[in-house]
Amino acid sequence: MLELRGVRAGYDDIEVLHGVDMRVDEGEIVALIGSNGAGKTTTMRTICGILSPSRGEITYRDEAIHSKASHEIVERGIVQVPENRDLFTNMTVIDNLLLGAQTEEAKANREENLDEMLGLFPRLAERKNQRAGTMSGGEQQMLTLARALMGEPDLLILDEPSIGLAPHLVQEVFDVIEDIHAQGMTVLMVEQNVQQTLKLADRGYVMENGRISMTADGDDLLEDEGVVEAYLGV
Numbered sequence: 124m125l126e127l128r129g130v131r132a133g134y135d136d137i138e139v140l141h142g143v144d145m146r147v148d149e150g151e152i153v154a155l156i157g158s159n160g161a162g163k164t165t166t167m168r169t170i171c172g173i174l175s176p177s178r179g180e181i182t183y184r185d186e187a188i189h190s191k192a193s194h195e196i197v198e199r200g201i202v203q204v205p206e207n208r209d210l211f212t213n214m215t216v217i218d219n220l221l222l223g224a225q226t227e228e229a230k231a232n233r234e235e236n237l238d239e240m241l242g243l244f245p246r247l248a249e250r251k252n253q254r255a256g257t258m259s260g261g262e263q264q265m266l267t268l269a270r271a272l273m274g275e276p277d278l279l280i281l282d283e284p285s286i287g288l289a290p291h292l293v294q295e296v297f298d299v300i301e302d303i304h305a306q307g308m309t310v311l312m313v314e315q316n317v318q319q320t321l322k323l324a325d326r327g328y329v330m331e332n333g334r335i336s337m338t339a340d341g342d343d344l345l346e347d348e349g350v351v352e353a354y355l356g357v
């Protein structure tokens with residue numbers, strides 16, 4: 124579904140990704156793990172067209188997308204949930220959700236999708252008329268995820284969806300990811316919560332210094348000594 128081949132990218136003169144190869148197949152949850160500064164967020168930004176690679180290629184459903192603008196990538200069904208929340212703080216929960224429907228198709232289904240999101244996230248339903256800026260950090264995180272889902276993605280890209288959340292909310296976010304995956308959504312995620320993520324993931328990639336150093340099934344990575352030592356704090 125999505126494939127990166129030899130992708131190099133970075134900021135100004137500094138190359139951060141030194142030739143990244145990875146793929147995500149239809150229906151999979153794929154996790155990208157690695158230490159701070161390894162280049163995970165940069166990889167996500169490059170896939171979504173916020174950064175353009177200096178070399179290499181990115182294909183989505185057999186079409187090259189690495190030269191496309193981010194709105195063209197969204198139109199193809201790739202929707203990113205950014206690490207920073209990026210909400211319209213003066214607008215209500217409902218209005219923020221409605222703005223998540225960006226493509227013509229998503230706009231046509233937005234009332235129906237809104238009902239679905241309010242069912243999936245009861246906390247947002249309770250606060251649907253509250254201004255987003257007055258919600259707690261965890262609630263804003265939920266809203267960011269729900270807003271991305273309003274865009275009817277085929278491939279959902281999550282950057283640290285559980286960052287800064289209280290443990291019960293972390294569980295709620297993982298439950299939602301499991302739910303939407305069960306409904307057929309393909310997910311590529313970066314998460315600091317490595318153990319829980321690899322349990323959920325079909326496959327994982329380990330990134331070190333801008334390169335993929337290892338890939339395996341989620342369960343196998345959980346048992347890999349190097350991964351356990353470096354990322355599971357044992």
Ligand SMILES: Nc1ncnc2c1ncn2[C@@H]1O[C@H](COP(=O)(O)OP(=O)(O)OP(=O)(O)O)[C@@H](O)[C@H]1O
Binds near residue numbers: 158164165166
């Ligand atoms: N806007 C930017 N301008 C210049 N350098 C940047 C920018 N954003 C990130 N970098 C640098 O790129 C490198 C990779 O950062 P990136 O955010 O991709 O890492 P990460 O693996 O997501 O790390 P973390 O787990 O800490 O979020 C870092 O050295 C970082 O300082």
